Amino acid sequence: MPRLLYTPEQEQQIKSDSKSSSGAYTPYMSTLEFDSPYRIALVAPEDVQVPTSIVFYEAWGVKPDGKKSPQRFETEPTQAEIEERFNELILIRPENRYGEGPDPVRKGIAYSIWNYQTSQIEVLSTTTFGVWNGITEISALEDYRSKMFDIDLTIVKTNNGGKTSYKVNAVPRREGATDIIAAAWDTVQRSGDFDLRRLYTGGNPYSAK
Numbered sequence: 001m002p003r004l005l006y007t008p009e010q011e012q013q014i015k016s017d018s019k020s021s022s023g024a025y026t027p028y029m030s031t032l033e034f035d036s037p038y039r040i041a042l043v044a045p046e047d048v049q050v051p052t053s054i055v056f057y058e059a060w061g062v063k064p065d066g067k068k069s070p071q072r073f074e075t076e077p078t079q080a081e082i083e084e085r086f087n088e089l090i091l092i093r094p095e096n097r098y099g100e101g102p103d104p105v106r107k108g109i110a111y112s113i114w115n116y117q118t119s120q121i122e123v124l125s126t127t128t129f130g131v132w133n134g135i136t137e138i139s140a141l142e143d144y145r146s147k148m149f150d151i152d153l154t155i156v157k158t159n160n161g162g163k164t165s166y167k168v169n170a171v172p173r174r175e176g177a178t179d180i181i182a183a184a185w186d187t188v189q190r191s192g193d194f195d196l197r198r199l200y201t202g203g204n205p206y207s208a209k
Contacts, residue, residue: 027115027118027120027121027122027123028122028123028124028125029113029115029122029123029124029125032155032157032166033157034157034158034159035156035157035158035159036156036157037154037155037156038115038116038117038154038155038156039116039117039152039153039154039171039174040113040114040115040116040124040152040153040154040155041113041114041116041149041151041152041153041173041177041181042111042112042113042135042148042149042153043112043113043114043121043149043181043185044112044149045112045189045194045195046189050194050195050196050197051196051197052111052112052149053109053110053111053112053196054074054109054110054196054197054199054200055107055108055109056072056073056074056107056108056109056110056125056199056200057072057073057074057075057076057077057105057106057107057108058070058071058072058073058105058106058107058108058127059071059073059077059082059086059093059103059105059106060093060094060103061086061089061091061092061093061094062091062092062093062094063090063091064090069089069091069202071085071086071089071091071202072108072199072200072202073085073105073200074197074200076105076107077105082105106127107127108125108126108127108128108132109125109126109132109135109136110123110124110125110126110196110199110205111123111124111125111135111196112124112185112194112196112205114177114181114184114185116152116174116177119180119184120184121184121185121188123196123199123205125199128166130165130166130167130168131155131166131168134155134166134167134168135153135168137168138153138168138169138170141170144170150173150178151170151171151172151173152170152171152172152173152174152177153168153169153170153171154168154169154171155167155168156169188206191206191207192204192206192207192208192209193207193208194206194207195208
C-alpha cells in the first residue's frame with residue numbers, strides 16, 4: 001500500500017463490511033504506530049484442509065457513497081476480471097496517486113494470529129512487502145521452519161529519513177501464553193467455521209453465516 005494493514009479510514013471500512021448476518025464483529029489487526037513493537041503469534045486451524053495463511057491480490061474500489069472497499073482475488077486478476085467484479089458490485093476503481101492510471105493491484109498475505117496488544121485472535125491481512133516477506137523469510141529458516149506456531153513474532157515500523165520500513169523478528173514464546181492462545185483460538189473455531197479463504201469473496205473468515 002505500502003503500509004501495515006490499512007489506513008484508519010480503510011480499517012474502519014473493513015470493520016463495517018466484515019460483519020456477519022448476525023452483526024458479529026470480525027477482528028482485524030490494527031495499523032501499527034511508529035517505533036512501537038507489536039508482538040503476535042501465528043495460529044493454525046485444527047482442520048488441516050483449512051490454510052494457515054493465504055496469498056491474495058487486492059484492488060481497492062469506491063462505492064457510490066464514497067466508501068472504499070477492498071476486493072481480493074486468489075490469483076493475480078486481469079483488467080477484465082477486475083472490471084467484472086467492480087461492475088457487479090457497483091464499484092469505481094480510483095486512480096493511482098500520480099493520476100496516471102488505475103490504482104495498482106497489490107499482492108498480500110493474510111494470517112490468523114494472536115495479538116498480544118489486544119489479547120485476542122485477529123486476522124493480519126497485509127500488502128506491506130516488509131511485513132509479509134519478513135514472516136516468509138523467518139518461516140524458511142531451518143531453525144524456525146517447523147516451529148512457526150510455537151514462537152512469537154515482533155513487528156516494528158520505523159521512519160528513517162521519511163522512508164517507512166518494517167522489521168520482523170522471531171522471539172521465544174512469552175511465558176504462560178501458549179495455553180491462553182490455545183483457549184482463545186479454540187473459542188474462535190468453535191463459534192464459527194474459520195476459513196481465511198472467505199476473504200477472496202468478501203466474506204467473514206470467522207463464520208460461514
